[in-house]
Each structure stands twice: as structure tokens, then as C-alpha cells.
Amino acid sequence: MTSFELVEPRSLEETFALLDRDDPAVRPIAGGTALMLMMKSGLFSPLRLISLRRVEPRLAGIAFADGSVRIGAMTTFAALEHSPEIRRHLPVVTRTMRTLANPRVRNVATVGGNLAHADTHLDLPLVWIALGAQAVVVSPRGERIVAVEDLYRGYYETVLHHDELIAALHVPLRPTWRSVYVKVTTRTAHDWPALGIAVSLARDGSIIRDARIAVGAATKKATRLIQAETVLRGAAIDAAAVDDALLARAGDAAIGEISIEADSRGSASYKQHLLRVYLGRAVRAAAAAEPGA
Amino acid sequence: MSNTRTIRFTLNGAPVKTDVEPHETLVDVLRQRFNIGGVRESCGQGLCGCCTAIVDGIAVSSCLFLAMFADGTAVDTIEHLGSSHRLDPIQEAFIEAGALQCGFCTPGFILMTKQLLDIHPVPSDDDIRHYLAGNLCRCSAYPEILAAVKLAARRRNSAAEPA
Incomplete structure (x- = not known):
């Protein structure tokens, strides 16, 4: 490092x-x-780093109020992972934690840093998008709210200005929704994903009332699959299973609405295949999950 | 302009201070300034666990941890666990189970095992595999490491029981 x-x-x-x-x-x-990985590999050579660890406590903590939870940007992954309230209200976050890096990295990595890093291979931003989370962004000009799905401009690029900070994340609590995150790794279980997909569904009996789907690792940035959601919204599903034809249409819609990128973990056509298969599996798992899962 | 700053922290129970540059990692400072051989940089990416250090009671990969962030903290390494006269029960369990060959990764495995047993006194195989997934052993002593962790858990639990 320089x-x-x-x-x-x-x-x-x-x-x-x-x-x-x-x-x-x-x-x-x-x-x-x-950032340390980027600096060690020479991808990033900062002139000045501004550590946020001594900044006032408003950047940390997990607080529930009015049907949502506010997660301070400096909250570590380990604090989320071990929070009984997060486990109760957002169990998909607790489950996803077990698939992220390892306990030492989770002890140090933060929710805000993870959001700001804007690497499409990161898992958690996809979960936040599926959950409908919003970032609270502060700057000398005041505060603005950016939905996580609107936070990314491209590969390692956010819409934030260099003088803006993510202060917190607001996650709505939707006790009737069911959420699933699937991390698809192609080499070892702890590899970076070739595809990440998060699905959040609301069901009215046998009807999918609403759906939110986010995909990453196969795209330049974490991306919401609006067209695939539209296919699913209002669809009738059998109590025991989700129809193959419906999932095939959702898969077609997903492939049609995004540009899939190759990387060292798979070609674009392979990732396209992964997306079709795992979109179906994730939707089925979410549909079969208990409300609030 | 020099960006060097003096940091003060508690290292294995003793107060220390040293001058560091902002880009220096904790693993380098521990090894080069304080002759701490129990932290080793291997992968340099936080994946292998050889550089595990405990900062304010929390396990970190010291290769991804800026030394300046240790200012004001308590840092513990394998050197603070047991002594050459009296090993920690986890260290004894690793020796008895033959859970090491070259020993390069062993300090990291032992420190992470201590953290695991502090949280899960009776860990399942799944708990152990999950918690130690970020520690790599290139001699591949994994079956013996699993056995050592379970042996250490039994020892700690029987020692904790009232006589």
C-alpha cells in the first residue's frame, strides 16, 4: 500500500x-x-482516509420504531447477525449473514461500508433491495433518502457525491412478506458468488400479491428485476408448488431486462442459465416460506 | 509531510506504544515492532485466519486491520493464551488430537476456537465448521481440528462443573 x-x-x-x-x-x-483489499491490490491509492469510527453515535445502533428498523451505517455485520430483534423481524438478514465472508470479517465490516462499496458481488445490498430498504444520506446540504435500488450507478459506482455519507439504513418491517436470499457459488462454498438473488414475496392465499426481486454478481450493479416482478404479481400459485410455466415466463422477463456480464466465475450464457434456474428456486422457496421469514 | 502517529494500546496485558504510518497493518506492526510471531500474514485477504488477533475481545484479521485502529484498544494474540509452563486447555486439546502438522495456521484456529467456545460452549459439528470456515489449514488436518475443538469443549465444560 502507498x-x-x-x-x-x-x-x-x-x-x-x-x-x-x-x-x-x-x-x-x-x-x-x-477498502483494504483494494488498497493492497493497488486498485485504490487514497490521499486521505477519513475514519468514521469516532464519529458521533448517530452512525451506529439498531432501533425499531413505527413499522421499520433504522440500522446505523457503522453497525457491524456481527451486531446484525447476533441481534435477537433482527432475527425476529428480518430473519432473512440473519440467515444471509452466515453466508458472508467469515466471523472475523463480519466483526469489522459495516452495513454502511458494504452499501457504499458498490461491488455487484456483495450479497447484502440485494437483500436490502428485496426488503425495500432506503439509505439515509447526509452531507453539508442536509439529508436525503435514496432507495437502495437507486444507489448504484455502475461497477463500483454509487450515485453519491464524494462529500456525502451513508448515515443509516431504513428497512420497512413487513410481517406478511417472505424473503429468501440465494448465493450461487461455482467453485467453493465460500467463494464470491457467480450469481446472487434475493426474492421477497407477499401472498394473499394462492395469489402472489406483490414481489420484489434483486440480482447481483451477474450484472454491473445490484439490479431490481422489475419485469420479472410484474410477471409474478397477481399470479395464482398452487398451495404446494409454483407452476413451471410461470417461473419460465419470469425467467424470460429477467433475462430480457438486464445485461448479464461474464467474470472469472462464469460466462454470460452460463450466468443466464443460473439466473433462470435460481430465480425459480428462490421464488419457490419464498412462496413456501412462513410469513415473516 | 509525515503522517506518522504514536499509537498506544495494551498488548497481551502490557501497555505499549509505537509510531506507525497510516498504511501499516496491525499484523505488520505486531510482528515487526513487538516480535509477535503468533500472527502470520498468509493470504493477506482475510480469508485464511493465520493473522487472527483479538482486539477488545473481538477476533479480527489483522492483515485487513489498520494499525492506527488499534490505538486505545487491548490487543491479544496466541502469546497471551496459556504459557510455556501451562498451556490453555484448547492448546492441549489440539496437541492431543494431533490437530496440527506444520503449525502455521494453528494460532488462528486456537484463537477462533476460544471465541467459538465462549459463544457456544457445546458447539455442534455445524457450528464448528461454520465458525472455522474462515481458517485454512494447508496440511488439511480438518478432521483432527474438529475432534480437537470437541475435546476442548468437553474439557472446558467439565472444568466448569461444580465439584
Whole structure:
């Protein structure tokens, strides 16, 4: 790694004064697990890193209120993983944690850093999109809300300005929805995914009332599958199973609405096949899950 | 302009201080400044567990941890677990079960086992495999490591029972 300046402000105001709207080599750092990899490999050479670990407590903590949960950006994955309230209200998050990195990385990596990193191979942003989560973004100009599905512009790129910070995540609690995350790895179980897919469904008896689907690792950025959701919305499903023809139509819609990218974990055509297969499996698993799962 | 700063922390129970550059990792500082041989950088990506250190009671990959972030914390390494006169029960269990060959990964496995047993005193095979999934043993002593963790759990639990 090349040398840089590391500063540790104690308030948001100090932090804003240190950020630079025009210079991408000036960046906030939270847990740092992802940034360290980029710096070690020479992909990123910062001039200044602004550590958020001493910034006021408003960037941490998990708080439930008014049918939603606010998760501070500096909340570690381990804190989410071991929160009994998260397990009760957002069990898909607890389950997904077990598939992420390893306990040491989860002890350090943060919810906000993970969102800001904008690597399409990250699992959790897909879950947040399926759950309908919104990022609270702060800057010297005030606060704005960005739905997680609108946070990404491209590969490693967010819509955030360099002087903006993710302060928290708001996740609506929808006790009748059922959610599933499927991480598809092609080499070892703990490899980066070749495909990640998150599905959240609301059922009225045998009707899919609403659906939210997000895909990553096969696309430039975490992407919501609007057309596939439309195919599923209003569809009747058998109590025991979801019709093959319906899933095939949803798969066609998904393939048609996104551009699938090859990487070292699979060709585009292979990932297209994975998407068809795992979209079906994820929808079936979500449809069969208990409400609130 | 120098970005060097003095950091102070507690290392294996003793207060220490040293000057570090912002880009220095905790594993490098522990090894180079304090002669701590029990943390080793192997993969350098947080995947293998050889650089495991305990910072304020929490296991971290010290190869992905900036040394400056250790300022004001308590850092413990394998050197703080047991002594050459009296090993920790987990260390004894690893020896008895033959859960090591070259020993390079062993400090990381033992520190992670201690964390696991603090959370799950009676871990299932699945708990053990999951918790140690981020620790790699290139001698592939995995069956013996699984046995060692279970042996250590039994020892700790029987020692904790009232006489």
C-alpha cells in the first residue's frame, strides 16, 4: 500500500470539512475490510482516509420504531447477525449473514461500508433491495433518502457525491412478506458468488400479491428485476408448488431486462442459465416460506 | 509531510506504544515492532485466519486491520493464551488430537476456537465448521481440528462443573 493521511474526526461537521466533493482519492473508511483489499491490490491509492469510527453515535445502533428498523451505517455485520430483534423481524438478514465472508470479517465490516462499496458481488445490498430498504444520506446540504435500488450507478459506482455519507439504513418491517436470499457459488462454498438473488414475496392465499426481486454478481450493479416482478404479481400459485410455466415466463422477463456480464466465475450464457434456474428456486422457496421469514 | 502517529494500546496485558504510518497493518506492526510471531500474514485477504488477533475481545484479521485502529484498544494474540509452563486447555486439546502438522495456521484456529467456545460452549459439528470456515489449514488436518475443538469443549465444560 502507498502512504496516505488517516484522520479520525469526532463529529459529522468535522467529517464534512475533511471530505472533498471533487476528489475521489479522499474517502471515508468504516470497517475497512473491502477498502483494504483494494488498497493492497493497488486498485485504490487514497490521499486521505477519513475514519468514521469516532464519529458521533448517530452512525451506529439498531432501533425499531413505527413499522421499520433504522440500522446505523457503522453497525457491524456481527451486531446484525447476533441481534435477537433482527432475527425476529428480518430473519432473512440473519440467515444471509452466515453466508458472508467469515466471523472475523463480519466483526469489522459495516452495513454502511458494504452499501457504499458498490461491488455487484456483495450479497447484502440485494437483500436490502428485496426488503425495500432506503439509505439515509447526509452531507453539508442536509439529508436525503435514496432507495437502495437507486444507489448504484455502475461497477463500483454509487450515485453519491464524494462529500456525502451513508448515515443509516431504513428497512420497512413487513410481517406478511417472505424473503429468501440465494448465493450461487461455482467453485467453493465460500467463494464470491457467480450469481446472487434475493426474492421477497407477499401472498394473499394462492395469489402472489406483490414481489420484489434483486440480482447481483451477474450484472454491473445490484439490479431490481422489475419485469420479472410484474410477471409474478397477481399470479395464482398452487398451495404446494409454483407452476413451471410461470417461473419460465419470469425467467424470460429477467433475462430480457438486464445485461448479464461474464467474470472469472462464469460466462454470460452460463450466468443466464443460473439466473433462470435460481430465480425459480428462490421464488419457490419464498412462496413456501412462513410469513415473516 | 509525515503522517506518522504514536499509537498506544495494551498488548497481551502490557501497555505499549509505537509510531506507525497510516498504511501499516496491525499484523505488520505486531510482528515487526513487538516480535509477535503468533500472527502470520498468509493470504493477506482475510480469508485464511493465520493473522487472527483479538482486539477488545473481538477476533479480527489483522492483515485487513489498520494499525492506527488499534490505538486505545487491548490487543491479544496466541502469546497471551496459556504459557510455556501451562498451556490453555484448547492448546492441549489440539496437541492431543494431533490437530496440527506444520503449525502455521494453528494460532488462528486456537484463537477462533476460544471465541467459538465462549459463544457456544457445546458447539455442534455445524457450528464448528461454520465458525472455522474462515481458517485454512494447508496440511488439511480438518478432521483432527474438529475432534480437537470437541475435546476442548468437553474439557472446558467439565472444568466448569461444580465439584
